[in-house]
Amino acid sequence: MGSAKKTASAARKARIEEMRRAEQARERRNRLLVVAASVVVVAGLVVGGVLVVRSQKDDGTASDAKTSGHFVTGKDGVKTWKGTLGRTHVTKKVTYPTEPPVGGDHNQVWMNCNGDVYAKALNNMNAVHSLEHGAVWVTYTDKAAKADVQALAAKVKKTPYTLMSPDDKQADPIMLTAWGHQRTVKSASDANVNAFFEQFVQGKQTPEPGAACTGGLSQ
Numbered sequence: 001m002g003s004a005k006k007t008a009s010a011a012r013k014a015r016i017e018e019m020r021r022a023e024q025a026r027e028r029r030n031r032l033l034v035v036a037a038s039v040v041v042v043a044g045l046v047v048g049g050v051l052v053v054r055s056q057k058d059d060g061t062a063s064d065a066k067t068s069g070h071f072v073t074g075k076d077g078v079k080t081w082k083g084t085l086g087r088t089h090v091t092k093k094v095t096y097p098t099e100p101p102v103g104g105d106h107n108q109v110w111m112n113c114n115g116d117v118y119a120k121a122l123n124n125m126n127a128v129h130s131l132e133h134g135a136v137w138v139t140y141t142d143k144a145a146k147a148d149v150q151a152l153a154a155k156v157k158k159t160p161y162t163l164m165s166p167d168d169k170q171a172d173p174i175m176l177t178a179w180g181h182q183r184t185v186k187s188a189s190d191a192n193v194n195a196f197f198e199q200f201v202q203g204k205q206t207p208e209p210g211a212a213c214t215g216g217l218s219q
Helices: 002-048 124-132 146-157 191-200
Strands: 068-073 079-084 114-117 136-140 162-166 174-178 181-184
Touching: 114 146, 124 136, 124 162, 136 146, 136 191, 146 162, 146 191, 174 191, 181 191
Parallel strands: 114 162, 136 162
Antiparallel strands: 068 079, 079 181, 136 174, 174 181
């Protein structure tokens, strides 16, 4: 039993490392493409003597996420969203039916989730994009024990495709969230923390497996 778990854990770590290498290579290619495109654009402006100004109107009006459904709690305590979760990139504010949200329409820019620990609450619209990339999001309120917050932060920092931030709007002191899934844990030493990470960090629920967890926002 123990040997099987170790083998599965090693395979998972190898898969994540492979995804990280692919992500880094993709970022290098993207940087080269951006530089090349910038040179072409600048050259075109100089030759044509035309300055193009792009603007995007956003009146800040809240819009509902294209999300419908409800949670179903499994025997293991994990709540799974049964219904639909929007995946459209939007600029207007999205209101989510859960806190923290487990998915839905979101901002086109994700929060960095390469083991990133944030000291301030995040914009849900950016964090949801991280969930879409297969990240597990650890959140806590001011009622969480300091020792638990420190222990969870240490775990997140050494785990790719995770992020952590305070969220005083949530119902429980410590919560774990992945795309379409969520649970409460009692403490950092709760065995359900490792179980949730094992199952949902780049898990089967991931809409965009292997997508970047760097190159986004870092607060």
